Amino acid sequence: MANDRLKHICARRELHEVSYLTRKVRIKNQPVSVIIFAFEGVAYAYINHCMHMNRPLNCEQDAIFDETGKYLRCSMHGFIFDPKTGACQSPVCLGQRLQALRLEEIGETLYFAEKHLILID
Ligand code: FES
Structure with a gap:
């Protein structure tokens, strides 16, 4: 069961249908873009921000x-x-x-598991 710590991303199977997804979120009042993908069967999420010159990947x-x-x-x-x-x-x-974000899978659904994260879209 979802709670206020969990923010819905997608059905888990959607990650296998595309190479990655993006979501716009707000973390501690800062809007950021996030990349979400599956690699070797595991889901990962990172803030989409290359530290070299502050560009999205x-x-x-x-x-x-x-x-x-x-x-x-x-x-x-x-x-x-x-x-x-x-x-x-x-x-x-x-x-x-890259800054990782916690994910949680419940059933077939993937969530951000970050208390201070707010979904923008
Ligand atoms: S490698 Fe230069 S901005 Fe990412």
């Missing part, structure tokens, strides 16, 4: 994965990230991570 292309499908990739300058941890693998930003 999909700013230049409608894609967030590299050609191998093993890494997230920022389409601005090509920095890559571990999809499971958000850790940047490119030397300039080594040691930095």
